[in-house]
Amino acid sequence: MVENHDDKAVKVEHDAESTCTISADSDSAPSPTAGTTGETRVLVVKVDKFSLATFCALLYYIYTDEVYLTIDTSRFAISSGEGSLVWHDATSGKVRDSIRWHPTDRISPWKLKDVAWDELLVAADHYGIPDLRTICLTKMISAMNQSNVVGMLFSKSVSGTEVRQAAMKFIVENWDPIFQKGSNTVDQFSAYRTDPECHEVLMELMQMKAKKT
Numbered sequence: 001m002v003e004n005h006d007d008k009a010v011k012v013e014h015d016a017e018s019t020c021t022i023s024a025d026s027d028s029a030p031s032p033t034a035g036t037t038g039e040t041r042v043l044v045v046k047v048d049k050f051s052l053a054t055f056c057a058l059l060y061y062i063y064t065d066e067v068y069l070t071i072d073t074s075r076f077a078i079s080s081g082e083g084s085l086v087w088h089d090a091t092s093g094k095v096r097d098s099i100r101w102h103p104t105d106r107i108s109p110w111k112l113k114d115v116a117w118d119e120l121l122v123a124a125d126h127y128g129i130p131d132l133r134t135i136c137l138t139k140m141i142s143a144m145n146q147s148n149v150v151g152m153l154f155s156k157s158v159s160g161t162e163v164r165q166a167a168m169k170f171i172v173e174n175w176d177p178i179f180q181k182g183s184n185t186v187d188q189f190s191a192y193r194t195d196p197e198c199h200e201v202l203m204e205l206m207q208m209k210a211k212k213t
Contacts, residue, residue, distance in 0.1 A: 049126065052078070052103065053112040054119045061132050069115040073104040117143070118155060118163075141166045146177055150188035154195055168201075172208045 047055055056071045056078075103112050121136035140163055144152060153167035171178055178188065192198045 050123050051113075051115075051119070054115050054123050056112070057115045057120055058123045058127065058129070058132070062129070065131075067120070067132070067135060069117070069120070071112045071115070073112065078103055118152075137162050144170050146174055149174075149178070150192070153201065154192045154197070168205060168208060171205055172212055175209055 050058070053071050056073075056076055057068060060071075060075070061067050105111065117136050117139045121133060121140065124130075124132040124136055140152065144167065149167050149170050152163055153171070155163070189198065189202070
């Protein structure tokens with residue numbers, strides 16, 4: 001809760017998977033500009049596209065030019081209070097229960113998870129931060145290996161073509177270990193057989209392989 005100059009409570013709504021939304025607890029909508037003396041107006045910017053952790057990492061980069069995937073919650077003004085958890089039950093229908101969430105508590109089930117590079121990349125794209133986007137791309141490409149490259153190739157969260165092109169090149173250059181057959185090997189493409197782009201991707205890979213040889 002935040003107190004304004006009129007001693008009226010400002011309600012902070014929160015969600016473990018979204019940033020905090022601040023709204024004035026009154027009938028009138030908050031204004032982005034200050035009103036008369038003694039009044040406090042609140043600018044409301046609701047963000048529900050990204051997790052709270054991802055948005056914190058984005059803000060930290062904007063202000064410091066540094067990237068931390070593990071969020072130090074002591075550096076942010078994050079509310080923790082009582083909220084409501086809603087789930088659906090086949091027998092009884094919708095059930096609402098009151099809970100408390102503490103993203104700054106180490107033992108809390110709501111503790112902020114570390115941010116993934118692809119999540120931060122999408123956020124950098126969304127808000128048009130090219131320097132952060134370049135950092136994310138570089139980190140993702142350098143982290144490619146035989147175990148995760150196929151997943152990166154079919155990732156729906158990664159915008160742009162840089163990661164896809166790098167993944168295709170990596171697969172062609174590591175063709176034998178990725179496509180080798182044997183009882184101890186796993187077909188990494190089997191999980192994407194129903195993906196509409198699977199056939200096209202495999203055809204393009206074979207063409208790239210043929211040109212390389």
